[in-house]
Amino acid sequence: MEFPELRTWIGGVPEQSAEAMPAAQALHDPNTGERLAENRTASLEQLDRAVAAADAAHQRGEWYGLGAAGRAQMLDVFANELEARAEQIAPLDSLNSGVPISVTKLFAGSAGDTVRGAAARAVALGDERSLPADDRDVRLRRVPWGPTALIAPWNAPSAMAVKKLAYALAAGSTAVLKPSSASPWSAQLVLESAAAAGLPEGVVSLVQGSGRLGAALVADERIRSISMTGSTPTGRSISASAAPRFARLRLELGSNNPAIVLADANISATAEALAGGNLKLSGQWCEAPRRVLVAREQLESLLAALEVALGSYQIGSSLDEATTLGPVAFEGRRTELFHQRDQLVAAGARTIVAGTAPERGWFIAPTLIVGEGLDLAEELYGPLLVVEPFDSIDEAVQRANSGQVGLAGYVFTEDESEGRRVGSRLLAGEVKINGTSVLDMSSESQQSFFGDSGVGGHGDAELLEFFTGTQILGTDAQGLPL
Secondary structure (H helix, E strand, O other): OOOOOOEEEEOOEEEEOOEEOOHHHOEEOOOOOOEEEOOEEOOHHHHHHHHHHHHHHHHHOHHHHOHHHHHHHHHHHHHHHHHHOHHHHHHHHHHHHOOOHHHHHHHHHHHHHHHHHHHHHHHHHOOEEEOOEOEOOEEEEEEEOOOEEEEOOOOOHHHHHHHHHHHHHHHOOOEEEEOOOOOOHHHHHHHHHHHHOOOOOOOEEEOOOOHHHHHHHHHOOOOOEEEEEOOHHHHHHHHHHHHHHOOEEEEEOOOOEEEEEOOOOOHHHHHHHHHHHHHHHHHOOOOOEEEEEEEHHHHHHHHHHHHHHHHOOOEOOOOOOOOOEOOOOOHHHHHHHHHHHHHHHHOOOEEEEOOOOOOOOOOOOOEEEEOOOOOOOOOOOOOEEEEEEEOOHHHHHHHHOOOOOOOEEEEEOOOHHHHHHHHOOOOOOEEEEOOOOOOOOOOOOOEEOOOOOEEOEEOHHHHHHHOEEEEEEEOOOOOOOO
16 A cells, blocks of 8 residues: 655645654554554644745635635535545545544545535525615625634544535635644545645645644644644643634543433343444544443343443454454554553453454454443543443432533433433533434534533534634614714
8 A cells, every 4th residue: 555645735735744753653554563654744834834825815815705605616626536535545544543444435435525515504604694784784794713723633534634624614714734643644635635626825734743733833823713623631732822812712622421321221222332332433433432320230231231242343454344343543542541441440440351352453352341430530532431330310410420521421211201301411512312323413413512522512503603703794874872
């Protein structure tokens, strides 16, 4: 397999990224641990020019000036270019994330539709509309804040980069995209697609590198809005950097999403759903169930069913079409997960391992961590699932709302009315009853990031509006008393 050269794109033109990253940050095959390629980073000088290009394009107003319909026409070409590269993107994402290629193919194949969907929403919303004002011309305008920093995670590299970019561009923003240094390859093909689509100069730039480069990007005073998906510590750092200039923030961070299993739940179906949710994206899905609170009388039955359900996944190379659970993305991720598991065991938990992980590579067999009163100080971002019994609904809700939570919650019960009552008490932007699917429950879904899980929220309508402020422009009324 050929790997893209890690280039910096400034104003739509690629150039070599100036600096080699340390050997410890080289790119590896998570399936074997084999070193695949040197990693490279843009220099601070290249970053400065990338932001300058985005700022100049914003000041010219050429992209926003096309109007929503004009931008949609160019975004349709961008979508076509992404689709033409989907077969190249999927294996690169699979190697960079450890996610099975059967899933990365779905992500890569849907990138074009993501762009078209964002453009269609922007056209429907419009850049401006008339407001009631007697016979005067008064309009509400949606105006981009200015250059935006788009910081994408490593668990779904192209999918998250494309979604952020699609909505920023549809709204009329200019953008500087920075993918994770752990998953840099597919971003090159995204930028190739944008260049081939003929987007105006400076509308999209790409910088790649470590946290040092990301910190410089979000600290740049020309960056007026920041959309980032990643860890909570990184989110806190970005918030501190952006606060003095009041840059607009959208931060999707970590969450140990709870699942409450009531006494009447269908145990077999519940175990299947929990296993499926926990192991999505090789256990690296932001909204995966992480902590299961089960009615005490159902604890042993659920553990037995979960061991079977988790053990049914085929663990293997992320590039194998038959694999349903791949490795975690990089060695440090596996090391951290083992450390978290060991800490919980030291606190009194026991483990149940389902399946056998290959000896080579960065694999972790699905593992149940069973105990009571366990303290989940940090997000368990991998194929580990904590299971604890409860004796009352109040106790379950209190435990579910403790620690780092806020993205998602789950309730399992045969009584959907009771499920809604319990679910309404959870501190989470989305609560699903009897399911753990990735997809939104409604085309009009909107969810806020509660608690420590971030700033802002998601839902396609909210994402589009994030990139613009509103302005009232019109003829003032005459002869008013004040």
